[in-house]
Amino acid sequence: MLVAAPEQQPLADERAERLTPREQEIAPLLARGFTNRQIASELFISERTVDHHVSNILKKLNVGSRERVASRLGDR
Known part of the structure; x- marks a missing residue:
């Protein structure tokens, strides 16, 4: 009987590297x-655009809240 190997989660650095330049x-x-x-004011973009990027960042870093982003990014 064959057992599928568990799918490995990328390391935090690898996940962070998947962010687009704007997400970075x-x-x-x-x-x-x-x-x-x-953020919108700082980067001269709309809040809706920021919301879209934040959603993508949370998904890519595999975190459920904005507060967890810092821990995933480490000391950058």
């Missing part, structure tokens, strides 16, 4: 506790 700009601000409105 947003993630540190998110980790510092900025709101979507503050």
